[in-house]
Amino acid sequence: MSVLVFAEISDGKFKKAAYEAVSYGRQVADLIGSKVVALAIGQGADPGELGNYGAHTVKSISVGEAFTADAYAAAVNAIANEVSATIVIISNTYTGKSLAPRVAQLMGASLATNVVSLPDTNNGFTVKRGVFSGKAFAYVNLSRNSKVLAITPNSFETKAFGETATIESSSISIGSSSIHIHAVNKVTGKIPLTEAEVVISGGRGLKGPENWHLIEDLATALGAATACSKPVSDMDWRPHSEHVGQTGITIKPNLYIAVGISGAIQHLAGVSSSKVIVAINKDPEAPFFKAADYGIVGDAFEIMPQLIAAAKN
Ligand SMILES: Cc1cc2nc3c(=O)[nH]c(=O)nc-3n(C[C@H](O)[C@H](O)[C@H](O)COP(=O)(O)OP(=O)(O)OC[C@H]3O[C@@H](n4cnc5c(N)ncnc54)[C@H](O)[C@@H]3O)c2cc1C
Numbered sequence: 001m002s003v004l005v006f007a008e009i010s011d012g013k014f015k016k017a018a019y020e021a022v023s024y025g026r027q028v029a030d031l032i033g034s035k036v037v038a039l040a041i042g043q044g045a046d047p048g049e050l051g052n053y054g055a056h057t058v059k060s061i062s063v064g065e066a067f068t069a070d071a072y073a074a075a076v077n078a079i080a081n082e083v084s085a086t087i088v089i090i091s092n093t094y095t096g097k098s099l100a101p102r103v104a105q106l107m108g109a110s111l112a113t114n115v116v117s118l119p120d121t122n123n124g125f126t127v128k129r130g131v132f133s134g135k136a137f138a139y140v141n142l143s144r145n146s147k148v149l150a151i152t153p154n155s156f157e158t159k160a161f162g163e164t165a166t167i168e169s170s171s172i173s174i175g176s177s178s179i180h181i182h183a184v185n186k187v188t189g190k191i192p193l194t195e196a197e198v199v200i201s202g203g204r205g206l207k208g209p210e211n212w213h214l215i216e217d218l219a220t221a222l223g224a225a226t227a228c229s230k231p232v233s234d235m236d237w238r239p240h241s242e243h244v245g246q247t248g249i250t251i252k253p254n255l256y257i258a259v260g261i262s263g264a265i266q267h268l269a270g271v272s273s274s275k276v277i278v279a280i281n282k283d284p285e286a287p288f289f290k291a292a293d294y295g296i297v298g299d300a301f302e303i304m305p306q307l308i309a310a311a312k313n
Contacts, residue, residue, distance in 0.1 A: 003029040004085035005038045005055070006076055006103075008095055012044025016158070017091035017195050019053045023159040024151055025089045026054025027118055037083045038165070041072060041174065051165030053158060059083070059170045067095055071174050073102035078172045080107060080146075092150040093195055100150040109146035116155045133250045133269040153195045154252050154275075193242065196225035199253045201244065201271070203229040205260020205281065205300055209237040214304040215259060221311035227251065227271075229261050245270035260300045263288025280304075 005025035007018035022038050029036045038055035040047045047058040059079055076099065080088055088103055090096040092113055104111035116137070117128035124141045130152060131138045142149075193199065200219040202212060212226075219226045226242060233243040244251055246269040256274035261267060263279065268291050271277065279288035280296045280303055289295040296303055 001032075002035045002037050002083050002085045003032075003087045003089065004076070004080050004083060005036060005089045006072075006091075006096070006099065007038045007040045007045075007050055007055075007058075008091060008093060009040060009042035009045045012042070014040070014045045014049060015091070015093065015195065016197075017093050017096075017153045018050075019158040020153065020156045021089050021091045021151060022050050022053040022055050023161075024118070024156045025087075026159070026161060028087060028089065028149075029054075029056075031118065031121060032087075034087075037079070037085065039076060039079050039170075041075060047167045048165065051163050052160055054161045054163070055165040056163075057083075057166045057168060059168050061170045061172060061174060063174045069095075069098040069102055073099055073106055075172055075174050076103045077106040079170060082170075082172070086146050088146075088148045090148065090150050092152050094192060096150050100148050104148040107146045107148065108144065109148045110142035110144040111148045111150070112140050112142055113150040115149045115151045119149075130250075130273065133246050134252070134273040135269055152252060154197060154254065191223070191225040193225045193227055193244070193249055193251055196251070196253050198222050198224035198255045198257075199227050199244075199251060199271075199274070200224050200257045200259065201227035201229070201261060202232060202238070202259050203261030203267075204231050205262075206232075206237075207260075211301070212238065214300065214308070217308045218257070218304060218311060221308055224255075224257075225253075229264075229267050258288055258292070259304065261288060262286050263291055 003025045008015045025036045035056045037057045038050045041061045047060045090100045114130040115127045120126045126141045202215040227244045228238040228242045233240045246266040250270045252273040254275045257278045259280045277292045278294045279292035284297045
């Protein structure tokens, strides 16, 4: 019996979420007296790196093709069978969101997504998961023998175990015949919003898309992703993929900076799990200040250039 962790590769490198997932997998394995097998599908990344984060063994599958959920899920299921894994851990990234349910279905496993805790194995196998856009938590008991856990990015620290993993190439192949969809128009050079540690977000207070350089410049200086409120994407100032909130994406960065956003309950639903929230608003009564850890009352057009200059320094 082992714990299998899908270690996601993007642009020839392991994602930070992959290290988090492997560290988490190692802690689960230690809890149940098992070993961790990490699965790396793709090219470029050094599988040996995963030993430091707790993997005992790394199975490596080299594919030139782009990710497709069906093909990757079949590979994860095949490796899970090969290594007798009863627990599979996947990070709840865009890729993981499409992979985890498929893997669970193939394995006949219980599935928990948005997992934010280590399992409690005292009475069954219970995990804590975020629900209702992070406004509440549910404790879910996974009753099937096989279990798939999709863990929320930025919820677990990466741990350095300083160990060396055994690297094995897998005989399982992901052939082009199993790839039915090819990725098109991939956005490169952008930090995925759900995985970003820092997010700079703009609202209607920025007046128009021509002022978004203020958001982008601060994001570039801080290595952050950009987001926006719903009206901003509804008015096509920004793409819908940046809209956070109840009807948009839920995020959990370490730092969320909201610029010219009122802080309506529907917006907060998607960002209130951020570790530190900074609100910049000219209205001292703006609701965001009640949810924020730090507030700057003032005109964004005066404050942002100063923040950008400070961040660049
Ligand atoms: C069913 C439903 C679902 C919804 N889902 C979402 C959702 O997922 N996400 C979401 O964001 N919204 C959502 N909304 C909309 C939400 O209720 C708010 O209307 C929206 O979040 C407001 O966006 P905003 O803060 O950008 O704009 P506004 O409410 O117009 O606020 C602009 C803010 O900018 C400030 N400001 C103005 N000028 C400046 C300046 N120069 N410098 C600094 N500050 C300035 C103002 O004081 C104000 O607080 C939803 C609404 C409904 C009914």
